[in-house]
Amino acid sequence: MVIRVEARRGRLIIHVLNKWRFAWNVEPRYWRNPLIAAILWICLPLLILLMPRGLPIGPTTLLSALFLANVVSISAIAHAFQTIGTGRLNFGPNFFVVVGGYVAALLNKNYGLGPALTFLAAFGITALVGLALSPLTIISRGLYFTLITMILPFIMHELVYWRVDIFGAETGIPGITRLIAVESITDYYIICFYISLAIALTLLFIVDKIFRSRWGFMLGVINEDEDVAASFGIETKKIKVTIFTLTSGVMGISGWLIAHYYGSFAGTLWLDPWLLIFILLSSVIGGKSAIYGSVLGAYFVVLARDMLRPFIGGLALLGLYAVLLAALYLLPEGLWGLYRKPRYREYVPRIYVRRKL
C-alpha cells in the first residue's frame, strides 16, 4: 500500500511507501500541533457555509469577520514577535498598519500599481519607516519606549488631516483595485479570507522556524535580559533593529490587505485606538506563549465583537471590553494556557517585557 494511516496510542501515524513515517499527537493538549490547527483554520469558511440559515448573524458577516481576524492576526503575530525580539512593548502597531495601507492606496490610485506590486511596496516602505524608527529600540526601553511609540499614531493622525489632498482625511482614498475581481460577494469574502490566511500561515511558519532556531534562542535571551545577552556575545543592537524593521513591514501588509479588501482606505478609522487595543489584546487574551496565542486571541476578539452586535447593537464594543476584562481575570495564562503543557525543555520565547526604565 502506498499510504497507510494508523491511529495508535493517541497518535496519528501516516506510513508512505513503507519508507517514510509521519506521526502526530492528537491528544487535545497537543492541538497546538501546527498542522492540525492549520487544517481547522482552512476549513473555517466551509463550516460557516454549512451553518443553518436564520441565525442572528449571517454567513457573509461572519466571513467578513474572519478576514478581519486574519488581518488582526498578522499584526498581532508581528507585534508579538517584535515584543520578544526587542524586549519592548510597541504601543503604536496601528501606525505601521496605516502606513502600509496608505502606501498601497496611493500607489494604486496614483500610479496604477496592482495589488501584487503594492504588496511589495507596502512591505518595503513600511519596513523602511520601521528602520528609520528602529534606533528607538536602542536608546529607549520600558515605559519610555511604550510612550514614544504611542505617539506615532497621533502624529500620523495629524498628518492625515494636514494633507487632506493626499490622504483624504475621513473620506480616505476611494477607488482602490480590489484584491480579486469576482461577481459573488460570498466568493469575494472567501477568496480574500484565503489570501489573508495564506499570508498569516506563511508568517506563522517563518516565525515558528525562527523561534526554534538559534535566532529564536537569542531573541529569547534578549527578551529576558538584554544586558546578559550582550555580555555573552549576542549582538543585541543589530538583532533589535532587524526585528523592529521586518515586523514593521509585516504590519504594513495588514494595511495593504485592508486597502485592497475594502477598495478604499481611510487612515483615521484604523488609527482609532480600537485597532491598537485589538492587536495588543490579541496577544494577551491569546496567552503569553508567543505567536499561536496571538492568532487565537485575534479570532476571539474580532468574533466576540461581531457575535455581540446582533444582541446588544451599538453597545457591542462595550460588551466586548467587558468580556475581555472577564477573560483577562479568569484566564491569566490566556486561551493558549488552556491547552499548553509547560515543556520548558523546548524553550520557545514568551512575551516578557522588562519594566526597567
Add this chain to the structure above:
Amino acid sequence: MVLHANNLVKRFGGIVAVNNVSLKINGGEVVGLIGPNGSGKTTLINLVSGFYKPDGGRIVFEGIDITKKEPYERVKLGIARTFQIPRLISNMTALQNVAYAIVGSKRFREKKMTLEEALSEAIYYLDIVGLLRKRDVLVKDLPLYEQRLLELARALATNPRFIMVDEVMAGLNPVEADNVAKLVQRLREEFKLTILWVEHVLRIIMRSVERVLVMNEGKIIAEGPPHEVVKNPVVVKAYIGEEVVL
C-alpha cells in the same frame, strides 16, 4: 600582559565611582580585588566588560584597545565575567543558560555549529562545575550555590582567556565558599585562565590569589602580595579594621 587599564574614570553625576585607576594583569595571574562596599570594584568590572563606557582612560586587552568596544565584542575577544547577584535567565534551564553563551561565542559562527551541538557542548561545561544532573532544572528553582556554579559554567562556555569573578562567594556558607574557591583554582589550571577576583571573604581570597589590589573611594590604595597588603596600615584603616592572620 593580558589587561592594561590606564587612568580609568567613571562618574555617576557628581560621584566619581572610579577615579584614575590604572592596573596591569599578566597572563595566568590570579589577582584579588578587595575594598569596602561602594569602593568601585564592580564599576571597574563593568568598565572592563563593557557594561559601562568610561568617562576617561583606556583599556587594552592583549594589545587591542577595547575602550570603545561593545560588550559582545569583548566577549568574543576572550573576556568573560560573573555577576555579584547572579544574572541568569530564570525561565530557561541550566543547560540553556550555558548554551546561549556558546551560541554567542566566536567559535559558534566560525565552526558553523548547530543549536544541538551547542547544547551538547553546554553539557560538558555543566559537568565541569558539577551541575550535570541539574541540566534540565529551571534556573529559578536552583539554590544560590548552584546558580553561582552555573554562572561560572556560563562564563567558561564563552571560551575566555580572562575572567572577572564578582563576589562569587556572597551568600554562601563556609563549605560552599571553600568548594567554589577550589573550583576557581581548578578552572584556572585546566583552562589556563587569567582571573580578576573581587571578593569580601578575605580568609579565602588571601589564600587563593597571588596579588591583591585594594580599592577605596574609587582609587587603588594598595597593591601587592596578600601577606603584605593585609599589614598595610592604609588598608587596615580603610577596609580590614584589624590585621588578618593568614
